[in-house]
Amino acid sequence: NYFQRTMGYHKHCDKCYNVHCQVPAQTSVSCIVVKCHKNCGASLHMCKQEEHQLLCPNEIVPCLNVYYGCPLTMLRHRLAKHLEVCPASLVCCSQEWNRWPISETDLTFYRNVSENPVVNTEENLDVAMAHRDQEQLFQSIKMKNIFPELILEDSAVQNIAAGINSPADNACCSVDSGEYTENGSAKLDEELSQEERDTLAKCTDVTSIQNYSSWEKIFNKEKEGCKQTIKNLNKGEKGKEKEDQESSTSKEVNIAEYNMYLVHNGVMLINFGQLAACTPREKDFVYGSLEPIEVKSVRTFNVPTSYRAKRNHLKDPSRKAQTTHQSVDTSDLGISIEDLPKCEEVSTTLLCSLEKELKGHSISESVSTDGLYTDIGTQTYIFSSAPFKQDASLADVIAGKPCRLYLYIEAESVTRRHNKTSSAFSYMCGHYFRRDEYCFHFKNVHSDIQASLNGWFQQRCPLAYLGCTFTQMRFHPTGQEAIVKFSKDGSTLVLQPKANSSLCAGGKTFSPKRNDAQNLDPLSSLPLEIIQHIAGYLDSFTLSQLSQVSHLLREVCATLLQERGMVSLKWEKKKHSSEGSSWICQKKVWKFSSQFSSVDRWSFSDTPSMSNHLGTCSFYQREDRTEPVALPCLGEVRDKHGKLKHKR
Numbered sequence: 001n002y003f004q005r006t007m008g009y010h011k012h013c014d015k016c017y018n019v020h021c022q023v024p025a026q027t028s029v030s031c032i033v034v035k036c037h038k039n040c041g042a043s044l045h046m047c048k049q050e051e052h053q054l055l056c057p058n059e060i061v062p063c064l065n066v067y068y069g070c071p072l073t074m075l076r077h078r079l080a081k082h083l084e085v086c087p088a089s090l091v092c093c094s095q096e097w098n099r100w101p102i103s104e105t106d107l108t109f110y111r112n113v114s115e116n117p118v119v120n121t122e123e124n125l126d127v128a129m130a131h132r133d134q135e136q137l138f139q140s141i142k143m144k145n146i147f148p149e150l151i152l153e154d155s156a157v158q159n160i161a162a163g164i165n166s167p168a169d170n171a172c173c174s175v176d177s178g179e180y181t182e183n184g185s186a187k188l189d190e191e192l193s194q195e196e197r198d199t200l201a202k203c204t205d206v207t208s209i210q211n212y213s214s215w216e217k218i219f220n221k222e223k224e225g226c227k228q229t230i231k232n233l234n235k236g237e238k239g240k241e242k243e244d245q246e247s248s249t250s251k252e253v254n255i256a257e258y259n260m261y262l263v264h265n266g267v268m269l270i271n272f273g274q275l276a277a278c279t280p281r282e283k284d285f286v287y288g289s290l291e292p293i294e295v296k297s298v299r300t301f302n303v304p305t306s307y308r309a310k311r312n313h314l315k316d317p318s319r320k321a322q323t324t325h326q327s328v329d330t331s332d333l334g335i336s337i338e339d340l341p342k343c344e345e346v347s348t349t350l351l352c353s354l355e356k357e358l359k360g361h362s363i364s365e366s367v368s369t370d371g372l373y374t375d376i377g378t379q380t381y382i383f384s385s386a387p388f389k390q391d392a393s394l395a396d397v398i399a400g401k402p403c404r405l406y407l408y409i410e411a412e413s414v415t416r417r418h419n420k421t422s423s424a425f426s427y428m429c430g431h432y433f434r435r436d437e438y439c440f441h442f443k444n445v446h447s448d449i450q451a452s453l454n455g456w457f458q459q460r461c462p463l464a465y466l467g468c469t470f471t472q473m474r475f476h477p478t479g480q481e482a483i484v485k486f487s488k489d490g491s492t493l494v495l496q497p498k499a500n501s502s503l504c505a506g507g508k509t510f511s512p513k514r515n516d517a518q519n520l521d522p523l524s525s526l527p528l529e530i531i532q533h534i535a536g537y538l539d540s541f542t543l544s545q546l547s548q549v550s551h552l553l554r555e556v557c558a559t560l561l562q563e564r565g566m567v568s569l570k571w572e573k574k575k576h577s578s579e580g581s582s583w584i585c586q587k588k589v590w591k592f593s594s595q596f597s598s599v600d601r602w603s604f605s606d607t608p609s610m611s612n613h614l615g616t617c618s619f620y621q622r623e624d625r626t627e628p629v630a631l632p633c634l635g636e637v638r639d640k641h642g643k644l645k646h647k648r
Contacts, residue, residue: 010028010029010030010031010045010047011028011029011030012029012030013030013031013045013047013048016030016045019033019043020033021033021045030045031045031046031047032045032046033045033046034046034049036049036052036056036058037049038056038058038059039058040056040057040058042056056076057075057076057077058075058076058077059075059076060073060074060075060076061073061074061075061076061079063079063082063086063088064079064083064086065083065086065088065089068088068567068568068569069087069088069567069568069569069588070086070087070088070089070567071562072086072562083435084435084436085434085435085436086434086435087434087561087562087565087566087567087590088566088567088568089434089435090432090433090434090435090566090568091432091433091434091435091438092430092431092432093428093429093430093431093432093433093438093441093442093446094428094429094430095428095429095442095446096413096426096427096428096429097411097412097413097426097427097450098411098412098413098425098426098427099130099133099137099407099408099410099411099412099425099427100354100407100408100412100425101350101351101354101406101407101408101425102405102406102407102408106408106465108465108466108467109464109465109466109467109468109469110404110405110406111404111467112467112468112469113127113404113405113469114403114404114405115404116469123473123483123485123486124458124471125449125453125457125458125484125485125486125493126409126410126453126454126458126471127405127409128486128488129409129411129450129486129493130405130407130408130409131405132486132488132491133407133411133427134403134405134406134407135395136427137394137407137424137425137427138346138393138394138395138398139393139394139395140393140424141349141353141393141394141424142391142392142393143349143388143392143393143394143397144388144390144391144392146349146352146353147349147352147381147386147388150381150383150386150387150388151387151388151389151390152387152388152389152390337382340382341382342382342383342384343381343382343383345383345385345394345397345398346394346398346403346406347406348381348383349394350406353424353425354425357424357425385397409454410454411450413451429445429446431492431593431594432566432568432593433566433593433594433595434566434593434595437540437593437595440595440598441595443598444596444598444599445492445493448599448602449484449493450493456474457473457474457475457484458471458472458473458474459471459472459473459474459610461610461613461614461617461619462610462614463614463617463619463620466619467619468617468618468619470613470617472607472608472610472613473605473607474604474605474607475602475603475604475605476602476603476605477495477599477601477602477603478599478600478601478602478603480497481497481498482495482496482497482498483495483496483498484496487541487594490541490544490594492594493596494541494594494596495596495597495599521549521550521553523549523553524549524550524552524553528556531552531553531556532556532559535553535556535557535560536560539595539596539597540564540565540592540593540594540595540596541592541593541594541595541596542596543557543560543564543565543592544557544591544592544593544594547592557592558590561590561592564592565590565591565592565593566590566591566592566593567588567589567590568588568589568591569585569587569588569589570585570586570587570588570589571583571584571585571586572584572585572586
């Protein structure tokens with residue numbers, strides 16, 4: 001190896017592991033035994049010192065995540081312990097939950113929540129988190145997937161539809177004025193020159209050119225199916241030749257086997273008209289041949305072209321049920337399209353997405369009733385903002401419009417109603433944390449708060465179904481005065497301590513945009529050593545907020561990045577001159593996570609009872625009854641007394 005070439009190859013040292021080796025040192029056979037100069041306790045031959053550096057526990061080496069951004073170096077035996085706090089060893093939280101659109105029967109509460117600005121605060125955790133999930137949902141729903149017929153066409157396609165053709169497109173449209181053969185096909189080869197055909201082949205202004213790859217896959221599958229069919233036909237011909245040879249040798253078929261075959265399969269052969277051409281060894285299937293069909297779901301199954309109808313459909317036409325083709329659309333209503341009511345974009349889009357999510361198909365989808373008949377169904381939607389752009393999402397459609405809450409404030413953690421991997425109504429936390437922070441994040445945010453938010457951690461008025469928006473928090477961290485809030489900037493739950501008003505410079509506000517010494521915040525006026533000492537006690541989320549106050553505090557927080565922060569690589573796609581591309585690391589990004597101080601225990605807050613609110617709740621209406629009401633049992637008592645009097 002390399003060390004043997006540089007230090008000299010010693011035949012004895014190569015296989016010697018004896019600490020007390022007594023073989024005399026010779027130039028070509030062996031060398032002396034020495035101890036590691038890093039004081040790890042190892043004894044080895046001198047020629048193996050350079051090789052020992054790859055294993056020595058006291059050797060200074062870079063972190064295992066050096067290629068992921070960690071700049072630290074340390075002794076080799078500390079690598080395992082360092083991975084627990086390594087700034088480049090990050091964990092992505094994969095906690096998932098589901099949130100469904102509200103129904104039309106629960107609009108009162110959600111309308112009041114959306115219209116009341118006091119409710120849309122950071123302290124209403126369920127409403128704030130529902131708004132966050134709703135924004136994520138609206139950005140993920142693409143209008144072209146829900147309403148492909150309402151998507152705005154490209155400019156090139158519009159020009160072709162309007163008859164405005166470019167010189168390059170004339171080759172594509174010159175067929176309109178050409179001659180046609182008897183079977184209706186255009187004489188392209190006679191009218192187009194070689195140059196025009198080359199231009200036509202390179203033309204990209206073709207309708208649905210983006211579906212070329214999908215079509216190519218389908219054509220390849222059909223081509224492979226044809227090849228397989230040819231192979232089956234060849235095998236069938238060879239089998240017939242073999243049977244002819246066997247019949248020529250006067251070999252008779254076993255009559256008992258043939259009769260048993262007819263007993264089990266005779267009905268099928270008669271119904272499908274194959275008994276005359278049937279033999280005991282062939283034509284066992286209803287279909288004449290099998291071709292490959294791409295089936296994604298039950299509704300995407302197409303009837304094979306080789307399917308033959310049953311004889312009872314073809315035997316007696318007079319017995320066949322009379323059918324008519326009937327189209328039902330908006331023209332039957334007797335009103336014009338302009339007078340039809342407009343659909344609301346959000347509710348309609350969510351309804352169509354929910355239909356496809358739960359039932360696996362779109363509303364009014366065409367359905368095959370059997371192998372011969374298909375019920376074609378369509379649904380027309382009219383939107384005031386249609387047509388939509390090609391890459392428009394639901395968030396782009398409603399941009400600039402007042403948007404209310406369309407999702408339930410209650411979230412589901414586990415469900416069996418749909419597939420999470422392809423669900424539009426499943427949400428993932430997706431926040432990154434250091435490995436030593438993740439356990440506290442999952443416990444405090446997801447297990448303690450989010451899992452028990454509705455009805456336990458946060459209590460709402462019992463009359464919320466009538467429209468009351470009152471809510472109160474029932475818990476706070478044990479041993480500290482703090483409240484749980486939702487940070488819209490960080491899109492996560494945070495813990496905010498209740499600060500004393502005397503610490504805010506008499507309630508005066510400061511502007512962080514001004515850098516003069518007279519307008520510094522109270523914390524920046526302290527000595528630098530004290531500020532660094534205070535910053536060492538802050539959690540990651542507080543450090544990320546503190547770094548945005550002033551340049552001085554940002555520099556102080558930067559000194560804690562390697563100890564408290566995390567680093568990740570920012571990748572950039574670079575295109576090469578050879579029409580290829582690759583991803584390169586543009587820079588390293590240092591930041592603090594959104595983890596707040598860990599909470600071991602929660603205590604009940606000193607909040608008044610919900611009965612105190614019911615005494616003043618505007619939705620709590622008492623109904624006083626002064627008229628006497630007869631109990632059900634009194635009628636039976638009266639009947640008994642009447643019978644006793646009658647007997648007397």
